[in-house]
Amino acid sequence: MRLSELLAPTLREVPAEAEVVSHILMLRAGMIRKVASGVYSYLPLGYRIIKKVIEIIREEMDKKGSQELMLPIIQPAELWLESGRWNVYGDELFRLKDRHDRDFALGPTHEEIITDLVRGEVRSYKQLPLLLYQIQNKYRDERRPRFGLMRGREFIMQDLYSFDKDEAGLEVTYRKMYEAYSRVFSRCGLKFRVVEADPGAIGGSSTHEFMVMADSGEAAIVFCETCEYAANVEKAEAMADEQGSAEEMLAVEELPTPGARTIEEVAAFLKVTPERVIKSLVYQTEEGIVLALVRGDREVNEVKLQNVLGSLQLFLADGKSVTGLTGAEPGFTGPVNLKGVQIIADREVVLMRNAVAGANKTDAHIINVNPGRDFTPDKVADIRLVKAGEPCIRCGGRLNEARGIEVGQIFKLGTKYSKVLGAKFLDENGKEQLMVMGCYGIGVSRTVAAAIEQNHDDDGIIWPMPIAPYHAVVIPVSAKDEEQVKIAEALYSALLEQGVEAVIDDRNERPGVKFKDADLIGYPLRIVIGARAVEEGVVEIRHRRNGNVQTAKVDSAAPLVKQIVEDAIAESLA
Ligand SMILES: [Zn+2]
Structure with a gap:
């Protein structure tokens, strides 16, 4: 490709609309342009990466035996009414009417459509397992579309649905997809982790998320430094701390604690550590109020x-509700004698x-509270947020925290939709038996954005070789020097012959502009043809990732570049 002909309008300024690095750099590198909020056009370089x-x-x-098909983006409301999701999906579902006033939706996902297809066409166990996928645009009417391709209203996804005859079959398919998805992100040259996640509203028994590691990531991940355990923070578990459980139980006593409401204030006032205090939080759900208890140094994982509650809604109760329950001001709530x-x-x-707990009296706490003796919880469960430094639930090793961007997720759906x-x-x-289903998705446009979040510097994008729009850019330093241009043109042709995806910057621009654009767009290799090429027959090959410069004779440059490209791609396959 000749850059004089390529539509890649680079920008020097940071666009005002963009907040995150991937969005800024894709706009600046001329890869995307906004059409409407959360809706983008992909320009040639951007679409090449996609x-x-x-x-x-x-x-x-x-490779895993799945079959590609294409389902409609426009989906009739009837199927969504049948699955029960038309009313529960809410405002995120893009809804439209046709000229006959019939309701439709723009597909955010395709469980209904694919299950309808399969129920009509598959009759026998001999036709199972069946793995079907598509790659197409999806729609979600986000309240606040932002971060460019990271949270759009129109985005590109791969979605795969599996149909098995039993749970054991689903287990095999799920493993297969776990491997296939891991391969995809390795092959894209990305550093990622697979984490256990919470199935949430989609339901099902088990789910994993594929996270591209990046400090700017919106998701917090907990992982073990010793074993393979890794989980989304919403799901993460650690071993319970049994410290203090051997102490002899003392008699309860109510003490005045004027003005001491927070855990820190109570602990300081009574001269105990926060882990001796029971944190009592009142929550409102659609079925009434509940009291959640965690140790004073912990947080509730909502x-x-x-x-645990199986509730659709959950939020902290206001002060008035707390007082209505306890008869005391907020800050003095506790489980003892609370009805x-x-x-x-x-x-x-x-x-x-x-332990120490609120007395349900303003300005008072109780000491020597012993669960089981002084109060009995209705349920005991893991409801706390895990933090770095705690012992791993699997092996006791140290847990650590990191941030990531979710780019893929796999779900065991079971028979929910069938x-x-x-x-x-x-x-x-x-x-007659129900089919056992799984669903699997990769955010394609999101993966591209995540790749940039993970791979960039102050000058621009640093593409991993396998998904770079082009492997190499050839830059004649002076467009007016006929000898330089001749050498550059010959090398460009040689690279194409070798199968290297190359561009030549044949624009009549200053070298500084060409170098800046090359770094911004992020070609892994930049080959500079300057005075040395003319005088000594030597060209410079600069690696975008580490800035290293190799020199090569003009004649051997093309095979060398081909080797560098092949080695980098082979590394991602290893
Ligand atoms: Zn572990």
Whole structure:
């Protein structure tokens, strides 16, 4: 490709609309342009990267025996009413009406459409397992679309759906997809982690997220420094701390604690450490109020608490509700003698001995509270947030924290959709059974944005070789020097012949502009043809990632570049 002909309008200024690095750099490098909030056009360089990611996905999916198809973006409301999601999906579902006033939606996901297809076409266990996927635009009417391709209203996804005859079959398929997805992100040249996650509203028994590691990532991840354990912070578990559980139980005593409301204030006032205090939080759910208890030095994990309660809504109760429950001002709530509320205690709380808790009287706390003796929780569960430094739930090793960007997720759906939509088959005994499903998705446009979040510096993008829009740019320093241009043109042709994806910067621009654009766009290799090329027959090959410069004879430059490209791609396959 000749840069004089390429539509890649680079910008020197940081666009005002962009907040995150990937968004800023894709706009500046002339890869995307905004059409409407959360809706973008992909320019040639941007679309080339998208196509590279898609090609890697396709190869890995096909290797696992899955079949590509294409389902409609426009989906009739009837199927969403049948699955029960038309009303619960909310405002994020893009809805539209046709000229006959019939309701449709722009697909955010395709469980309904694919299950409808399969229930009509698959009858026998002999046709299972079946793995079907597509790569297309998806729609979600985000309240606040932002961060460019990271959170758009129109985005490109690969979505795969699996149909098995039983749970054991799903297990095999799920493993396969776990491997295939891991291969995809390795092959894209990205550093990533697979983490256990919370299934949330989609339901199902198990789910993993694929996280591209980046300090700017929106998701917090907890991982073990010793074993393979890694989980989204919403899901992460650590071993419970059993410290203090052997103490002899003392008699309860109420003490005045004027003005001491927070854990820190109470601990300081009573001269104990925060882990001796029971943190009592009142939550409101659609089914009433609950009291959640964690140790004073811990935080409540609201996702875990919501799962334990099975509630759709959960938020901290206001001061008035707290006083209505306890008869005291907020800050003095505790589980002892508290009536009319469900009490959920974290596993660590029931191991506490001679603890401090609110007395449900303004300006008073109780000491020597012993769970089991002085109050009985309705449920004991893991409801706390795990932090770095805690012992791993699997091996006891030290847990650490990192940030990541979710680019893929795999779900065991079980029979959730096959049941409501009636996707059945006849088994070996001629008996009707429900298909057991899984669903799997990769955010293609998001992966590209995540790759930039992970790979950039002050000058621009640093593409991993496998998804770079082009492997190398050839730059004649002076467009007016006929000898330089001749050598550059010959090298450019030689690179194309070798199968290297190369561009030549044949624009009539100053060298500084060409170098700046090359760094901004992020070609992995920059080959400079300057005075030395004319005088000594030597060209410079600069590596974008580390700034290292290699020199080569003009004649041997093309095979050398080909070797560098091949080695980098081979490394991503290893
Ligand atoms: Zn571990």
